Amino acid sequence: MNRPNQNKSKLERQRIITLDNLTQRPEDHHIYMIYLDDQLIGEMNYMVDPSHLYKKEPGTAWIGITIGEPEGRSKGVGHVAIQYLEEQIKKEGLKRIELGVFEFNIEAQKLDYKEIGHIEDFTYWQDRLWSDIRMEKYLRDKN
Numbered sequence: 822m823n824r825p826n827q828n829k830s831k832l833e834r835q836r837i838i839t840l841d842n843l844t845q846r847p848e849d850h851h852i853y854m855i856y857l858d859d860q861l862i863g864e865m866n867y868m869v870d871p872s873h874l875y876k877k878e879p880g881t882a883w884i885g886i887t888i889g890e891p892e893g894r895s896k897g898v899g900h901v902a903i904q905y906l907e908e909q910i911k912k913e914g915l916k917r918i919e920l921g922v923f924e925f926n927i928e929a930q931k932l933d934y935k936e937i938g939h940i941e942d943f944t945y946w947q948d949r950l951w952s953d954i955r956m957e958k959y960l961r962d963k964n
Contacts, residue, residue, distance in 0.1 A: 851909065855888065855902055862893030865902045867910060867918075874919055875938045875955035881917045882910040903932065911960050918958045924951040934958045 849871075855863040865886040874881055886902045888894050910918060919937075922929040923944055930936075934956035943953035 853902075853905070853909075855886075855893065855898060857890075857893050857896070857898060860890065860892065862890040862898070863888040863902075865906055867906055869913070869915065875921075875940075876919065876957065878917055880915050881919050881957075882906075882913075882915045884910075884918055884920050899929070907958075907960065916960050918960065919955065920957075921953045921955050924954060930954060930956075932956065932958075 849868050850866045851868070852864060852866045854861055855865060863886070865884070867882045867884045869882055870879060871883045874883060884903070884906050886899055886906070888898055888902075907918065918934075920934065921940075921943075922932075923946070925946060935958065936954055937957050938955040940953040940955065942950040944951050
C-alpha cells in the first residue's frame with residue numbers, strides 16, 4: 822500500500838503496477854526501481870517542490886518509497902533506499918527533504934527525520950482511517 826485510500830472500496834481496488842506504468846509517470850519524478858536477488862520488489866522516487874508539500878519551502882525534495890513485494894520487507898531495503906535517495910538529492914543541490922509516513926508504519930517513524938505535522942484521516946487500512954505524519958530533514962554537506 823503506497824497511496825492514500827479514503828475508504829475500504831478504494832483500498833480493495835486491484836492495482837497492478839508494471840515497469841511500463843512507472844516509466845509513464847510525469848517527467849518531474851526521478852524514479853528508481855528496487856531489486857532484491859534479481860526480483861523487482863518496489864520503487865523509490867523523488868520530486869522537487871511538488872504542490873502537496875506540507876511546508877512550502879523552495880528547493881525541497883518529496884520522497885516516496887514503496888516495497889510492494891513481501892519478500893522485500895523487514896530486511897533493511899527501505900533504509901538503503903532512503904540513503905540512496907538522499908545522496909541523489911544532495912547531488913542535485915537540494916537541502917531539504919519532506920515525506921509522509923502513514924501512521925501505522927511505525928518503523929518509518931523512527932527515521933532520522935523531524936515530525937512537522939499530521940493530516941488526520943488520510944488513508945484507510947485495516948478497517949480504520951489513519952493519519953499521515955509529515956516529516957522533514959535538512960541535508961548537510963559532508964566536509
